[in-house]
Amino acid sequence: MTTKSQSPRQRLAGANLIGFDTSLWKNLPKRNVKGGAKAGQRSKVLAAKAGGKPAWRK
Amino acid sequence: MNHAGDKLSEGRRWSAKIAFEPDLLAFEPSSRRALAMDQRIRDGLAQSLATICTALEDSMDLPLPNVDRLLGRIRAARVRPAVFALYTKLVQAIELDDAGKIARLAAELSDPMLLEPTDHRIITLASKPLGNDLSARYCDILDDDSAVPLHLHGVTKQQLHDGAAGIQSALGLLGTRDSEFADEIKALGHEIVLVMPPLGSPPFGGVTTFYLWGAMFINPMAPSRVAMLEALAHEAAHLLLFGMTMGSAMVENSDAERYASPLRTDLRPMDGIVHATYVLARLTYCAECLLRSNDLTPAERDEVTHARRVNLRLYHDGLQTVREHARFTEVGRMAFRRCVEAYPLP
Numbered sequence: 142m143t144t145k146s147q148s149p150r151q152r153l154a155g156a157n158l159i160g161f162d163t164s165l166w167k168n169l170p171k172r173n174v175k176g177g178a179k180a181g182q183r184s185k186v187l188a189a190k191a192g193g194k195p196a197w198r199k
Numbered sequence: 200m201n202h203a204g205d206k207l208s209e210g211r212r213w214s215a216k217i218a219f220e221p222d223l224l225a226f227e228p229s230s231r232r233a234l235a236m237d238q239r240i241r242d243g244l245a246q247s248l249a250t251i252c253t254a255l256e257d258s259m260d261l262p263l264p265n266v267d268r269l270l271g272r273i274r275a276a277r278v279r280p281a282v283f284a285l286y287t288k289l290v291q292a293i294e295l296d297d298a299g300k301i302a303r304l305a306a307e308l309s310d311p312m313l314l315e316p317t318d319h320r321i322i323t324l325a326s327k328p329l330g331n332d333l334s335a336r337y338c339d340i341l342d343d344d345s346a347v348p349l350h351l352h353g354v355t356k357q358q359l360h361d362g363a364a365g366i367q368s369a370l371g372l373l374g375t376r377d378s379e380f381a382d383e384i385k386a387l388g389h390e391i392v393l394v395m396p397p398l399g400s401p402p403f404g405g406v407t408t409f410y411l412w413g414a415m416f417i418n419p420m421a422p423s424r425v426a427m428l429e430a431l432a433h434e435a436a437h438l439l440l441f442g443m444t445m446g447s448a449m450v451e452n453s454d455a456e457r458y459a460s461p462l463r464t465d466l467r468p469m470d471g472i473v474h475a476t477y478v479l480a481r482l483t484y485c486a487e488c489l490l491r492s493n494d495l496t497p498a499e500r501d502e503v504t505h506a507r508r509v510n511l512r513l514y515h516d517g518l519q520t521v522r523e524h525a526r527f528t529e530v531g532r533m534a535f536r537r538c539v540e541a542y543p544l545p
Contacts, residue, residue: 187470
């Protein structure tokens, strides 16, 4: 059941959001620490980037 | 009730469906499949944004008057990667429970820029049409791993001009032999952003991310049109896998498990190994297309022959690692199987 006092994160924990696994939000502390490599990115399903090395330098 | 008639019409419906819907997991290129994938991802994006907006209106009393227009536009036609960028930042702000940031980003959902038409374009960072703010957002999304920073920057006007010409020439070369392949690359990466790393950085050819769906970041300094085509085919293959899996992982292996990559010197998670191996099969396929072309110069033919040999060997290396260690998701297994059917181990 959702209540008015719930934050958007609490309300959306477990919701189907493309590219994100929001089930992880059920166990997060009330407010994440800002800054750092992982801030706000725990629920990303995929590593952010793919690619990199140019083929001509193999 | 006429069951025979029902079955017949059901059969016709399925036939029509099969005839209409392209094979989404096929290894062979298809521009129609790329567009169908884009539609599926846009449907998922619209549904996700609608879910978020409902939650924001309920829990923050945040009025979002124009969002239906955006959602309708997302469902109806291709949108710029800027829309996916905004969605990504909004989800991250929600994860952080940052009410101020959530409100600012939610207000951006009414920005008419998001509704602009999306012809194929080649652009760069920190200048029009992206501008500084959107460029910074793109870089922030790409550069989320402080262990492997890219610090990409825009290119000069001349590099943009030359890079765009190089891309057109490379895709033109491929198009003479396999227009479906060239059109698929353009459909998957309809916004090509020319970028370069800082001086002294490790070699960089290009990069893509699911979180900027539709964008392809390419280094314009490829030394030949064959090398440029490899960079484009490389990034398009990543986008293809993102589209096939709808932004889910190819494997269930933990990110903490690391394996030798056929394309990089650092150890990589299995999802990266599967991606790299698939990319190498696609590059081999691309080389084989070019070798059937009459438009290659003798030097280019040598270059492509060499590239095909190297890529096929690296593909076999990757395939061995995948076979030994990958624990596929269902869609990952089905997608990768099609690749192995095209290029089995000798």
